[in-house]
Amino acid sequence: MSATPSETLPLACRRHDHQSCIEGAITTAAKICQAKAVKLTPLRRQVLALVWQSHKPLGAYTLIDMLAAADTRRVAPPTVYRALEFLLEHRLIHRIDSLNAYIGCPDPGHHHHNYFLICLDCGIAAECPTQYLSPAIEAAATAAGFAISSQSVEIVGRCPACRKHADA
Incomplete structure (x- = not known):
């Protein structure tokens, strides 16, 4: 059975329950941390x-403000940066x-390349998904005699919902 058009979209581009994303991420993080004997x-x-x-990228200072809004005490920037580093x-x-x-990360705990689609609107x-870009990047690097240590690609454009809204 083939996927419907909405199923082929990245999760961030689909309408869904963000609370289930949060709960799933925390449950997975707890399992990963327990397996590594580190504290979440x-x-x-x-x-x-x-x-x-x-699913919107958040900067450290935005997170600090959000933490302050959720609590009565302000969390110091180094503390938030340490949490992010962890x-x-x-x-x-x-x-x-x-x-x-x-x-x-929708595939936490596993090493994979960082390829992102970022909506301007x-x-x-x-x-x-890495299966589309990895072979081309690796072939280009090999042809140039370049040894890749990490990969990060940021593709900026408009998501399906914003494109649909703009066309309306």
Whole structure:
């Protein structure tokens, strides 16, 4: 059976329940942390939940403001940066370099390349499946005699919903 057009869209581009994304991310993170014998502290859990809440990349200072709004005390920037570094180290989130912001990883705990589709209008960011880009990038690097240590590609445009809205 073939996928419907909406099923081929990245999750961030589909209408769905963000709460299930948050809960799934936290459950998976807890399992990964338990398997690695590291702690998913309340702050790390809270930062992960905020990163997953909308599929829009969030900067550290936006996260600090969101944490302050959810709590009566202000969390110091170094504390949030340490939480983000932990989440990055354990491959639970990704950093989008051009935006200096973070999004949740839909395939946490596994090493994979960072390919993102970023909407200019609504700001969502979705991971682009690697099977399309990896072979071309690796072939180009091999042809140039280049040894790749990491890959990150950021593709900027308009998501299907924004394109549909613009055409209406």
